[in-house]
Amino acid sequence: MLGIGKRDTTILLVVAFMALAAPIILNPFPANSAMAQFNAGYPDLMQRFVIFGIFAIGFNILFGLTGYLSFGHAAFLGAGSYAAVWMFKLLSFNVIPAVLLSIVVAALFSVLIGFISLRRSGIYFSILTLAFAQMSYNLAYSVLTPLTNGETGLQVYTSDPQYLRGEGDPIVTHLFGLEMRAKETLELGPWAFDFSVGYYFCAILMLISFYISIRIFRSPFGLMLRAVKSNNHRLSYTGLNSRPYALTAFIISGAYAGLAGGLLAAMDPLAGAERMQWTASGEVVLMTILGGAGTLIGPVLGAGFIKYCENIFSKINENVLHSWFAALPDGLETGLVWVASKFVGEGWHLTLGLMFMLVVIFLPGGLVEGGQRIGRALRRRRGQDEPGRSAAKEPAE
């Protein structure tokens, strides 16, 4: 189906189902229950899941396939966001021109940075990209304020021209009149599920991005990219020029980052300079490795994992903990709350750090490997383990 193999079609369908049903899947707990704290099915966070999913999918095309570890991809995310907000400021709140321009701007920016950085490989390449991104961030924060509005972040003012804005157009981001923030709520008893326009807009673009990434993975081009990672030396003695391959991958992943940046702005028309900081570049690296670099679905999982931690764990404060453990005897409750509070709320970074360590120590292939292990264990229990199968590990599952 769709020109991809059966396995890939299954993966795509699973991802599509997850993405489209996310508002329900991510809200498993009744809205008023104590566990509602763990619900992630509200539009803003779901949008972040899929947007950072796009970012990580794109990054994986570069890092997962070619092995070039860029530490500067946040620069393209930021450039995409700025481009989109400028479109809002100059044209109208319609998201289409904004998203298109954000892709184009980020791609052009990545041509420039990629062309220079790819003259080196290994860590030298990483540091070159890092240097470019940090320069972009520092300048955006200070000297380029007329273009970026510095620390505050670029936003749309009522005094902005918006040349293409029609009379009755919404004053929030929209798709031909369909407001991004519009949503419908489905209530089933104590459960409540939000279906927001913005989320589905992002989710559909994520699915398209994911589909394109599958096609790239399975294409001759993708094969060449994996060859670049595996043995660049052999590649050139096989008559192939690795530089344009790597550069194209760099540009594609830059464009993905631009799309993600544009979508961030389309969901929330404010672009802050922190988006370009090295920590943001590092975040996408972590997402990809955590999920499983070079796998199709890993980066999406990694992105969801990190964003979930950031948004859910950081919001659990001592009050919430007390309400959870209220049923326990006093001393025990205090003790449990004390221990737990070190890992959530202000301590959520500790949880994140520990998770990084645990995943990488015990699951070298990232979360995807965790899934595979569970799958294999289940198969083995059913006695269906095919011998030799694990030996013939498919390189880019």
Place this chain on the structure above:
Amino acid sequence: MGILEVKGVNKNFGGLKALQDVNLSVQEGTVHAIIGPNGAGKSTLLNVLVGKLRPDTGSVMFDGKSVLGRKPHEINQMGISRVFQTPEIFTDLSVLENVLIPCFARRDGAFRMHAFESVAHEGTINEEAEQILADVNMADKRNLHAGSLSRGDKRRLEMAMCLVQQPKLLLLDEPTAGMARADTNNTIDLLKEIKETRPITMAIIEHDMHVVFSLAERITVLAQGTPLVEDTPENIKGHPKVREAYLGEAQV
């Protein structure tokens, strides 16, 4: 006029004269061995041929065109393939994928953006790849991880990757170095078979005289960066200068 013509090549590293006035002509369709003691400049010469090093003076013509100043991938596209001392393969990819890559390289050139086609749907290319694997008796290993192969199989795979490109000239850099006797014999058989079944020119750089005399039709002896003699294996064996410079130490 040979398919490969090396004329007056000199290469210095600092004060060291690695190659001095090297002239060499490899005739189309022959197996030409280049031998010499350690430090004779064999590797330097090879690196000049594949574009990794640029000589200080002289010319290297392949098929009527100069290879000098061209990058390795361009030289490969001209029709020169290379087998390395330790097999250079794509260890992270499957055996089949390893041979698919040269197939694409032959069809599409040094760079082509086929990002939306599926590898699985490339009928002819897949057939070619399967064929060559069958030719080197590796068809049953097509789905294995190339990195997990035995050394001998890696060598076979590398050979297959070169052959599938249908090169005009195959350069072999000590193809049996470090191999056990049995593996060496297997490799010799493989090369012999290739020679018989394909119209191919080979240039072998080799230490092992057994290999050289089993395969070569012409031999050039290199010593201290200079070709000493060039002749048929029979004549080389008896050549006094060669014995003196090189074979004296080896058992022939």
Place this chain on the structure above:
Amino acid sequence: MTTRNFTRRGVMKSTAVTAGGLALPTIFTGSSAAAFTNEPTGSTVTLGFNVPQTGAYAEEGLDELRAQQLAVEHLNGEGDGGMLNTFSSKVLDGTGIMGKRVEFVTGDTQTKSDVARATAQSMIQKDGAVMINGGSSSGVAIAVQGLCQEAGVIFMAGLTHSNDTTGKDKKRNGFRHFFNGYMSGAALGPVLEQAYGNERRAYHLTADYTWGWTQEESMIAATEALGWETVETVLTPVGAGDFSSYIAPVMNSGADVLILNHYGGDMVNSLTQAVQFGLRDRQVNGNNFEIIVPLYSELMAAGAGEAIKGVYGSMNWNWQLQDEGTAAFTRSFGEKYGFPPSGSAHTCYVQTLLYADAVTRAGSFNPCAVVEALEGFEFDGMGNGPTLYRAEDHQCFKDVLVMKGAENPTTPFDNLEIVEVTPVEQVMYEPDHPMFAGGDLGECNPGE
């Protein structure tokens, strides 16, 4: 597809109460939309406390959080009532807000605009917060203020000192209890004149971002009005760490005053290092060389240690004030946590009470009603004397404190001492003052 906007929380709560299970599955109950975003329909109301809990301003944020929790206790009738006893408006009676018990959710802004907006969004979309409060930087405050305006909830900005928050970025749904750069300059001016005279030459080191620039602009205006000369203004990268290469040129520039328009870690480092360079031991133009830090905070002063001795700066509020409200707040905070509250804690505490008060007076949680109740509101008993929330720009006007690093502090909490309480008239400015021009409050947005 329809583009209705309505809130989940209100609907959800009502159905939760009536349905109590799957008995009455209401599908797409959009038509019963609330009148405004997150209208509280149950027995509770949720406030969102969005403060930095990680990164450089974490302690500042955590102190805000302590104060906010205290405010919630007082609103719900727990504890000693704190400033509720001294507040001039008496409508709050310790039964929550309009009879609804106050609950709160917290989030970590990381002092990043993006993250702060994400956590605020989650409070609004997921937790049904009707008011967002807190923060420790102007960039974040402006970003979150914009979000609250769009979403239709009230924003009570925490620590934000940039002129822009109630200047070119002011919003109808946002209010600021903190003072600003202009007011710092206006308050410091007379004190500096008295202490250092009229013939000084000032050298500015300024953090290279929006707050730094407005602070520098305000200080230049204030000091030049005294007759001081501005020798040089130098922008320094945020988070530079080592400021030596910016401090060294000060020595032979002919300046005799160094003004550090820095905050947070930058302030700690630049001040410590300037003192290390022996600037304050120097004599220039026959004057003792002096350093000024226009914006102080207790936590950062503590970070700078002994370097702050004798250094002038300004503050929004300090626990050493002598009025009743301050005493009440300091007592209840101190008894709960064991140390006195910081200025930013005070801001957030007061704002939480003020919001509750405004809702009660308006008789509605509707943001537009709250805005109306807060605009032009005058009150007393919350520290800093009589206070006005100006309708034109939502800036709060009250006395401003000029502080000095104490020479001999006896405890870790009195390392700053109040030099003067500058009366509000002196820091007053017109809403269309050039430093604040260009903004537009816009219309209040209740959401839907």
Place this chain on the structure above:
Amino acid sequence: MDAIILQILNGLDKGSAYALIALGLTLIFGTLGVVNFAHGALFMIGAFCAVTVQRLMQLSHTEIDESRTDFLGNPLQVEVPYLESWFGPELGQALISWSVPLAILLAIPVMMLVGWIMERGLIQHFYKRPHADQILVTFGLAIVLQEIIRQFYGANPIPTPAPDALRGSVDFGVWLGFGPGVIFYPVWRFVYFLFSLLIIGGVFAFLQFTTFGMVVRAGMADRETVGLLGIDIDKRFTLMFGIAAAVAGLAGVMYTPILSPNYHMGMDFLVLSFVVVVVGGMGSLPGAVLSGFLLGIVQSFASMNEVKAILPGIDQIIIYLVAIIILLTRPRGLLGRRGVMEE
């Protein structure tokens, strides 16, 4: 001229910090081939050794001063450090003010121990893993370490002044023949610079003149060969990790009077230290030191008003700009070797 000398001094001082961090990082890279993203955290832990010693020296007992009240109106509880009551206020204070240099004594064993635990407990399992995994696990470790420090010391910067005797600045210009009062420079910064030279010299001498050092150097060049010689290179590398951690930690201890330590200072230095190492050339110790000083000086000059007047904001990006230029003109940094970390 005086301005230039001042900026050179500033640059050397900044450079000392960069060089020390980069030196430790390179030792780990070069010997173990590990990309250690937790190196900044080691620097931070060093700095908090100084804080710890300061806290220990200030251990106090409370005395109640009835004549004064605290903020709640209760009688004031005055904290009197034991050192003050034992040695009298003046000597006591003087002793306390020496906390930072004294912290070196604590930092060396602590850092060696931290390094040893890190290497044996975690890093050794990652020698054969891809660099990406090393980055992820050490980054996770860095976060965990800094959060632990935060649990104990809070997030606020903590003032850690230099000893009274070394506080303030000296009229350095007079020694160079300038008029009095032209070039003042803080004493502690001279101390830091000399200290860093001492450490750098010590590390080089250690590698150059001890058998241990020679083995390690050989191992840096070719690990397998050394292993073949029957030398247990792993054990030596463990110790090397400890030494690298100690170098980072000492850099942190002595830097505290310049930069009040806070829990995330390691992250602030992390990126910079990698840039320094890479500009110097992967695996090259002299390269790391050279590049540290070079970048420090370049950054100082870029901060001069005269330069900023022509190129606004240049001081924000100069380090990265220089890094890009160097990497494009010298493929392996200043003194890097071929093939190290190029894959």
